[in-house]
Amino acid sequence: MPTHARTGTTLRSLVLIPVAIGVAAGAAVFIWMFLVPHQRIGKVGDPGSSKALRVTRKGRLNQSPKTTTTTSTLVAPLLGKTIVLDPGHNGGNFQAPAYIDQPVWNGREAEACDTTGTETASGYTEAQFNFTVAAEVQRDLEALGATVILTRTTNSGVGPCITQRTAIGNQAHAAVALSIHADGGPISGRGFVILEPVADGPNDNVVAASDELALDLRGSFAAETGMPESTYDGLDGLAPRDDLAGVNLTTVPKVFIECGNMKNATDAALLIDPTWQQRAAAAIAQALEMFVLQASPLASTAESISRSSPVRTVERRLSSAMHRTTAAYRERISTGRSLPPPGSREQGMP
Numbered sequence: 001m002p003t004h005a006r007t008g009t010t011l012r013s014l015v016l017i018p019v020a021i022g023v024a025a026g027a028a029v030f031i032w033m034f035l036v037p038h039q040r041i042g043k044v045g046d047p048g049s050s051k052a053l054r055v056t057r058k059g060r061l062n063q064s065p066k067t068t069t070t071t072s073t074l075v076a077p078l079l080g081k082t083i084v085l086d087p088g089h090n091g092g093n094f095q096a097p098a099y100i101d102q103p104v105w106n107g108r109e110a111e112a113c114d115t116t117g118t119e120t121a122s123g124y125t126e127a128q129f130n131f132t133v134a135a136e137v138q139r140d141l142e143a144l145g146a147t148v149i150l151t152r153t154t155n156s157g158v159g160p161c162i163t164q165r166t167a168i169g170n171q172a173h174a175a176v177a178l179s180i181h182a183d184g185g186p187i188s189g190r191g192f193v194i195l196e197p198v199a200d201g202p203n204d205n206v207v208a209a210s211d212e213l214a215l216d217l218r219g220s221f222a223a224e225t226g227m228p229e230s231t232y233d234g235l236d237g238l239a240p241r242d243d244l245a246g247v248n249l250t251t252v253p254k255v256f257i258e259c260g261n262m263k264n265a266t267d268a269a270l271l272i273d274p275t276w277q278q279r280a281a282a283a284i285a286q287a288l289e290m291f292v293l294q295a296s297p298l299a300s301t302a303e304s305i306s307r308s309s310p311v312r313t314v315e316r317r318l319s320s321a322m323h324r325t326t327a328a329y330r331e332r333i334s335t336g337r338s339l340p341p342p343g344s345r346e347q348g349m350p
């Protein structure tokens, strides 16, 4: 019997020891996952991680993860999102013809590395306009928590080539990319136009999303800036283009916007006006924000869950306040919406 008793004890030990180890391991995992404060909420390599970390720390000071989520949703809806802005051309391009004239492959044919861009009759350059507006858009989007990458960070350099500008967006796996331009169209022609990709292989997966982006941008830009849709390029403010590296080679949703015609006196008066430039930037930022939030499955889920939450209510109030400001602004801009039918598109580089 003692033998049996010993055997029974040994058997019980054989069963209980693994169970005890299992329970201890489970408890350790639970403590690690839920009770130990973690350093990051962003993924390694995610450009938004540094900002995510800041909010986590802030939340920990508040000792309330719920507050953290609410705060970051409210003040930083674009946290963790990377957006690439490409201000077309560059101020130094005028002095570097050999560099910008070098041919690059745009996916279908050879194209110049870059161009000087156009300018108004008074000599205000498109390169300056593009850069000024891009910097404003950057500021607006960063205020919403986005990580914004510019393809050039000054207006005194040369290039980079259009292929490199596109690669910057692709390599960043940007949620969205936008090339900002103003056109050098016929003197009598007015308005803005959005240049969209045409499926050609590299961009196949983002043509549909880019079309959504174009519609968001067209709606926002028309409503907020008073600039009419182009009277001479594209149709209803949209123009598919298969001759631009910027849309041929993109693997992230991307369009170009020609904000107006620098050669037209009415458009030019708006394009050089700092106040109008800020409105144009706000319209662009608003469209990019809308696109990124709609394109994010996480955001859609969060929105459906919290549609009636206090956060959503505050966001709606902020949004309507923004639109009231915009409406007041719009009243100060005289808009001409009775336009002749669209003509043929402007040829060549945007």
Ligand SMILES: [Zn+2]
Binding pocket: 088, 089, 117, 118, 126, 181, 182, 183, 349, 350
């Ligand atoms: Zn341009």
